[in-house]
Amino acid sequence: MVKKIKNLKEFSLSNDRFEGANLMCPGCAHNIIVREVLNATDDPIIVATATGCLEVCTAVYPKTSWDVSWLHIGFENAAVAAATISAAYEVMKKKGKLPPATQKMVDEGREPKIVAFGGDGGTYDIGFQSLSGAFERGHNFMYVCLDNEVYANTGGQRSSSTPIGASTSTSPAGSVSYGEKMMKKSMVEIMSDHGAPYVAQVSPSKWKDLVKKVQKGFEVYGPVYINAQSACTTEWKHAPEDTIEVSDLGVESCVWPLYEIINERDEHGIIYSTKLNITYRPKKKIPVEEYLAAQPRFRHLFKPENRHIIDLWQKAVDARWEYLQKREEAGV
């Protein structure tokens, strides 16, 4: 059942199933994203979480921040965990052996939504095999990557999501280095290419867009991937109160474009249509430099010897925005 989200006030009054008073850093975007995802539906939710900031800050025995069933196993297996819970649910439904309260909700048309949360380390890197396997097998669940572009939980090491030029604790900027050398991995396209019915990129600052996409994801059957920009006050080094502003700068500069890819299948499961939609188009695309300048992790790029990396950034962002627009126009 789709929940109607009219305005922020109403949204903020939703029944909270995730306690905000947890151990996360002040200003952490993870909290915002998780609440937005859980608030997108009134249906029951079951959550699996990879090892990472979200996990270590929300389930420290004997306390828990979760008023939904929640599981953490390890760093690299949140996807298979959620996928197998989904399979277990389907087996018990088929056998008619669901717990009575769950069966009642199912009878009312309120099937549980099964969601996995992982950071970019647990998604792009160590959990990628498990994620790829679960998507290939087509389990019915949603995977949300809380992408803060760094191993924040272990002290800010680079991941394959860390963008070029970022100074991290294992790709530090120094007298002969401008920081991270590699471009960011394109997870949204990679997950779409698994044949997933729905994948999308979201930002917590554009909350209506985020919620709408999560709701679309809950409506399709099969694996859904949501890549959520998650500004990290500790590792991006901006002030806690600037989280939403930094997120917005990412969106308005097209560093973090908001889009979705829909793979439509026929009754045999054959994809007959792949369609990319840009869901937010900045009225005036701001220079990437403004996004970078707001985050001290990029401060060293403004030295004369590193300015060429800012130029490279702008070129890469422009090329990617161009690519997304071409795909949208072509309807592929």
Next chain:
Amino acid sequence: MAKKYELNEVEVWDGNMAAAHALRQADIDIVAAYPITPSTPIVQNYSKFLADGYVDGEFIMVESEHSAMSGCVAASAAGVRAATATSSQGFALMVEVLYQASGMRLPIVMTVVNRALAAPLNVNGDHSDMYLGRDAGWINLCSYNPQEAYDLTLMAFKIGEDLNVRLPVMVHQDGFICSHTAQNVRPLQDEEAKEFIGEFKAVNSMLDVANPVTHGVQTEEDWHFEHKARQHNDLMNSIKTINEVFAQFKDRTGREYTPVYTYKMDDADVAIFALGTTVESARIAADQMREKGIKAGVVSLRVLRPFPFKEVQEALGNVKAVATLDRSAPGGTFGMLFNEISAALLAGGKKPVVLNYIYGLGGRDTTIEMLKEVYEDLDKCAKAGEPVVPLQQFLGLRGPKLSFY
């Protein structure tokens, strides 16, 4: 509703087929598995049962053993019956998750077809994988032949799922010698097996959306120790349930299992202590030694974990010399059996000669003649009242003899 599989009173099954039928009869909700020699036929057989309508649950062919065990953990936390099978490298890849399964008190069952660990790569049987996982907090049951692999797999569900236990259980069988050798097996009929194991009792099911539950929490120095101590306590005490289930199984089938297995130990002066199929060879060697006037016996573990400390002390009684046979490269010390059996004997105030033989690595054949040589060594030591051969020797190794101490 799964079809009933018509079984003969006596079937000719190898260890893999025996384990696969036990899994089929256990009415498992989720099997998540990945193929690896020599346990592959277990998942193949199970897939075929599913394809032919003999299984109601789901079989998820995951992309790695790490995901196989992770899937079992998630399914079990979701409140359904979960099981898998593996060997060797696959077992090694699972190790992280084995600890998570036991720490989260999830009664998963895993059939392990024992095989060597690389390098060098080797697909044949030894106990390296069993030894790697022995401290992972699982109940470990050991079989010697397909009948026992079948029996112990059925019993594993009943033991692990007992509300006083709630721990994962692995059932070991030797790669190839047991897993690929067809022998007579007397199975239970489907309904009998199902009745014996009973319905799965979900505890803290994640699927019960009216009662949200948090699984897999963080604990640091203030709670971790208490959790691990409680887990150890319950694993130690699980021997009571194991004995009860063994007794119930005997009532039903007449087949008797005990935590420690003994053969001709009542009057034995010398004993071989071994695991797996070697026990059957050692029995023949012991009989042949007895014809020569040497009072030889055999001791083995049905239950490797929880370690049956008292029963081991009792089984070795007044033996004068015992050879512990370890089928795993000891990696710079004595074999596990040598260390654990010596400790049990010493703590019980007994000081027989204890020897250690490393044998059968990577599937090297261990003959009755070799085992008779071990008994000859033991006889010499028993008569001398002290070790007159090196404490650690390598049985069946080519080239110059290798020994220590």
